[in-house]
Amino acid sequence: MNVRNFSIIAHVDHGKSTLADRILEKLGAMGERDKRDQTLDTLELERERGITIKSTPVRLTYQRPSDGISYTFNLIDTPGHVDFNYEVSRSLSACEGVLLLVDASQGVEAQTIVNAYLAIDNNLEIIPVINKIDLPAADPEAAARELEEVIGISAEDAILASGKSGIGIEDILEAIVERIPEPPGDPEAPLKALIFDSFYDAYQGVISFIRVLEGTLRPKDTIMMWSTGKTFDVDKVGFFSPGLVVGDELAAGAVGWVAASIKDIHDALVGDTITQKDRPTETPFPGFKAAQPVVFSGLYPTSTEDYRKLREALEKLQLNDAAFSFEPETSEALGFGFRCGFLGLLHAEIVQERLEREFDLDLIATAPAVVYRLTLSDGTVLETQNPAEFPTRDRIELIEEPYIKLSIMLPEEYVGPVMQLLQDRRGVLITMNYPGRRVELLYEVPFAEILYDFHDRLKSISRGYASMDYEQIGYREGELVKVDIMVNNELVDALAVIIHEDKAYSLGRKIVDKMADVIPRQMWAVPVQATIGGKIIARATVKAYRKDVLAKCYGGDISRKKKLLDKQKKGKARMKQIGTVEVPQEAFLAVLSNDDD
Ligand SMILES: Nc1nc2c(ncn2[C@@H]2O[C@H](COP(=O)(O)OP(=O)(O)OP(=O)(O)O)[C@@H](O)[C@H]2O)c(=O)[nH]1
Numbered sequence: 001m002n003v004r005n006f007s008i009i010a011h012v013d014h015g016k017s018t019l020a021d022r023i024l025e026k027l028g029a030m031g032e033r034d035k036r037d038q039t040l041d042t043l044e045l046e047r048e049r050g051i052t053i054k055s056t057p058v059r060l061t062y063q064r065p066s067d068g069i070s071y072t073f074n075l076i077d078t079p080g081h082v083d084f085n086y087e088v089s090r091s092l093s094a095c096e097g098v099l100l101l102v103d104a105s106q107g108v109e110a111q112t113i114v115n116a117y118l119a120i121d122n123n124l125e126i127i128p129v130i131n132k133i134d135l136p137a138a139d140p141e142a143a144a145r146e147l148e149e150v151i152g153i154s155a156e157d158a159i160l161a162s163g164k165s166g167i168g169i170e171d172i173l174e175a176i177v178e179r180i181p182e183p184p185g186d187p188e189a190p191l192k193a194l195i196f197d198s199f200y201d202a203y204q205g206v207i208s209f210i211r212v213l214e215g216t217l218r219p220k221d222t223i224m225m226w227s228t229g230k231t232f233d234v235d236k237v238g239f240f241s242p243g244l245v246v247g248d249e250l251a252a253g254a255v256g257w258v259a260a261s262i263k264d265i266h267d268a269l270v271g272d273t274i275t276q277k278d279r280p281t282e283t284p285f286p287g288f289k290a291a292q293p294v295v296f297s298g299l300y301p302t303s304t305e306d307y308r309k310l311r312e313a314l315e316k317l318q319l320n321d322a323a324f325s326f327e328p329e330t331s332e333a334l335g336f337g338f339r340c341g342f343l344g345l346l347h348a349e350i351v352q353e354r355l356e357r358e359f360d361l362d363l364i365a366t367a368p369a370v371v372y373r374l375t376l377s378d379g380t381v382l383e384t385q386n387p388a389e390f391p392t393r394d395r396i397e398l399i400e401e402p403y404i405k406l407s408i409m410l411p412e413e414y415v416g417p418v419m420q421l422l423q424d425r426r427g428v429l430i431t432m433n434y435p436g437r438r439v440e441l442l443y444e445v446p447f448a449e450i451l452y453d454f455h456d457r458l459k460s461i462s463r464g465y466a467s468m469d470y471e472q473i474g475y476r477e478g479e480l481v482k483v484d485i486m487v488n489n490e491l492v493d494a495l496a497v498i499i500h501e502d503k504a505y506s507l508g509r510k511i512v513d514k515m516a517d518v519i520p521r522q523m524w525a526v527p528v529q530a531t532i533g534g535k536i537i538a539r540a541t542v543k544a545y546r547k548d549v550l551a552k553c554y555g556g557d558i559s560r561k562k563k564l565l566d567k568q569k570k571g572k573a574r575m576k577q578i579g580t581v582e583v584p585q586e587a588f589l590a591v592l593s594n595d596d597d
Pocket residue numbers: 010011012013014015016017018019080131132133134135161162163164165
């Protein structure tokens with residue numbers, strides 16, 4: 001059959017896209033991406049505003065110069081961020097091998113290790129590629145040595161390459177043929193196919209990207225989703241060329257797509273196994289889990305009239321993003337909004353940005369929170385991620401919070417300050433390794449502690465040299481308290497935060513100071529207070545002062561006056577009325593503001 005299914009994995013910026021483009025160009029597929037619109041048209045895909053089609057795999061043909069034999073390459077893209085590690089792992093399950101890129105001037109980084117382990121866990125053949133060897137600062141030997149010491153990949157096997165200048169591309173193509181195995185699987189066996197990505201199309205319903213492991217999938221087959229038992233009739237199957245092209249069948253080993261008039265993306269989840277209803281496979285692809293949101297935040301429209309528009313936008317986004325969840329929530333301070341769940345902070349930022357940009361919404365977002373597990377005095381256990389819903393302290397027996405294992409790679413000279421940062425974040429050092437030129441720190445840290453500005457702080461402390469990655473490791477007890485915020489003597493429920501006892505006072509101070517700073521002055525003095533269980537722990541005052549912008553405009557310069565008024569109006573755009581005081585969006589994120597501000 002001469003098929004090779006592979007993926008490229010790398011730390012961010014180590015040159016993945018550049019190398020992929022170079023391979024595409026070499027195999028004559030450059031410019032094919034532009035044809036995508038056309039190929040998609042054959043599927044009558046609606047290119048609806050706001051719904052971007054995810055990056056699809058690419059099918060390429062490689063004719064070996066030595067013997068002229070042709071090979072079909074399926075290059076499968078993987079998301080590049082830790083929030084989406086489960087998706088990365090599923091995409092890798094669709095492959096037999098990977099190109100593991102390491103920047104020759106940077107060496108092995110945190111994501112290099114995590115990605116390499118994902119590949120090893122999936123039993124994939126790893127082709128190490130030392131990339132960017134054209135750079136003057138390149139040190140390929142050191143990078144190869146690090147690969148050997150840290151990950152245990154033989155340095156001799158590494159290919160030296162440059163995606164930029166094209167060095168090593170032929171070697172890479174040959175290695176793909178020689179080292180990556182032909183996909184296994186019996187096309188006559190009962191169908192077993194893995195879903196590694198899905199997106200929603202208004203005409204076809206859900207289109208799933210699949211890897212057929214056993215059997216053969218054809219149009220008109222009745223398929224069954226393993227996790228739910230739901231059945232669907234297949235409309236079309238096909239390949240990526242790139243873009244979606246209709247085909248006759250997908251047999252064992254193939255990477256392609258299937259459309260079966262599935263109306264809800266939750267019926268075609270990444271990681272689930274597709275089989276045939278009448279002749280099901282005996283064992284599904286292992287390790288299926290529906291992606292669980294781990295970070296939650298409230299989203300509220302700045303103007304109440306936008307509530308319906310926001311709901312529609314959230315529904316639309318969810319069609320394409322099964323990992324994103326939302327439910328209605330009401331806040332005394334903010335009115336009607338939604339509690340939204342995300343895979344991580346980056347995921348939260350992406351969703352929020354899309355809502356604002358693509359759906360033209362002005363939003364107030366509350367500080368992100370993790371899921372806490374509470375054991376109440378009466379023995380009931382409940383999980384909540386909403387500080388506003390926390391019971392009073394006297395009703396709580398035990399609070400547990402999620403922990404992560406954090407891996408940080410950095411040059412030795414920054415170890416001191418970074419360890420200090422981790423200590424401030426309640427981190428516990430597990431081990432310290434010295435692979436090659438760098439130090440690897442392994443910590444266990446409360447997840448909540450890295451939600452706020454941790455990555456930025458790490459980068460600035462290490463001048464950009466430290467890299468990090470993490471995984472969830474379960475729940476641990478924590479001495480946590482709820483800090484409430486009052487503005488003008490009114491409790492603002494949406495501003496409540498959960499925080500470790502030892503940090504409550506300084507955080508309370510920080511929040512009230514920041515708020516007093518960003519709330520516009522009023523005609524009377526407005527007190528801002530932080531409290532724990534009703535006890536005031538910090539207080540600041542928004543001074544009284546009326547800002548009369550027009551006073552500045554001497555003479556009758558109308559256009560200037562207008563400009564100033566417009567400016568003032570814009571400044572108001574993201575305000576929320578709380579009692580008699582207008583509070584800007586910034587205030588809701590005061591808890592996130594940098595300690596150094
Ligand atoms: N000198 C040199 N620069 C390169 C090479 N490959 C990539 N770069 C540069 O490195 C930067 C990152 O390259 P990308 O290909 O975008 O890296 P990536 O890994 O895809 O990055 P993400 O998409 O952000 O994960 C860009 O500025 C490239 O121009 C190379 O072989 N040599």
